[in-house]
Amino acid sequence: MTRGARDELAEKIAGEVALSDEPGATLRKWRTDFDVAQTQLADRLDVSPSVVSDYESGRRDNPGIGVVRRLVGALLDIDEERGGDHIRQHARVLSAGFESDVVHDLREYPANVGVERVFDAIDATELHRGGQDTVAGHTVIDSIAAITRLSSDEFFQLYGQSTNRALVFTNVTRGESPLVALRVVSPTPNAVVLHGLDDEAVWDRAADLANIDDFSLAVTDADLETMLDGLRGLP
Structure with missing residues (x-):
């Protein structure tokens, strides 16, 4: 797994969360897209599952950049340990371009x-x-x-x-x-x-x-x- 692909994807996810009107929902979207359970993500972050749930539901204040960085890093770490299929998929298309008639x-x-x-x-x-x-x-x-x-x-x-x-x-x-x-x-x-x-x-x-x-x-x-x-x- 190249660090470039991982870093580019991490920047994309973090930027999407930061710019979202509903950052918690955006975090949840990416977690479910990576097929990571709340409990698994919580274990990786050494927090209770309720903390992850609170961020995703908006019950906690919008996560700061430090929290977002940890969440994104944990998702990518889990995927790499599983073989990195999601990271590779994203890497294939981050720079993909198509003609408008297609x-x-x-x-x-x-x-x-x-x-x-x-x-x-x-x-x-x-x-x-x-x-x-x-x-x-x-x-x-x-x-x-x-x-x-x-x-x-x-x-x-x-x-x-x-x-x-x-x-x-x-x-x-x-x-x-x-x-x-x-x-x-x-x-x-x-x-x-x-x-x-x-x-x-x-x-x-x-x-x-x-x-x-x-x-x-x-x-x-x-x-x-x-x-x-x-x-x-x-x-």
Whole structure:
């Protein structure tokens, strides 16, 4: 694990927490993204789990830079001891860039957002509910451009900072191509939205694939700019 990748990620997390209107919620988002339990983080910091809970819930005053540094360092230490998978994933995409005709929008949320709230924001109809109820960001992708122009590594970079997100595919006819493409990508996102069609036009196997790979699936026929405005209004 290179110190550069770790240091760059640490700066990103700390900066996001510092600039957030809800720093506790942002801390919780990153902890859950790293699959670290409150008790495990508390043990590493040598504090009680209630201290971590109080910071995340906002019951304690906003954490100062020293506290944030310790929290971020503990998360990264735990990940490195597990093999550093999350740090490597973030390192792959921190500098990733895409042409605007491939990716219309890619952003991370300051806190986890419920899948249902995301679907409501873009007037989407849910076809299948997966096992995860929240996402921490979204990527809006032109499905044809992504499938025809991106390599498998570049396709994975569409996840942004985490697979805990919603992938929204535009330029969709039935949804077959992007859903089949997702079958060879591991892990899959928490939610997928097919844009530009209604539930009657979607591929009849779409919900079956969503069930197999355990992600939430929805469709929306809102116009592109309206959908983007809805997503950018989250959380």
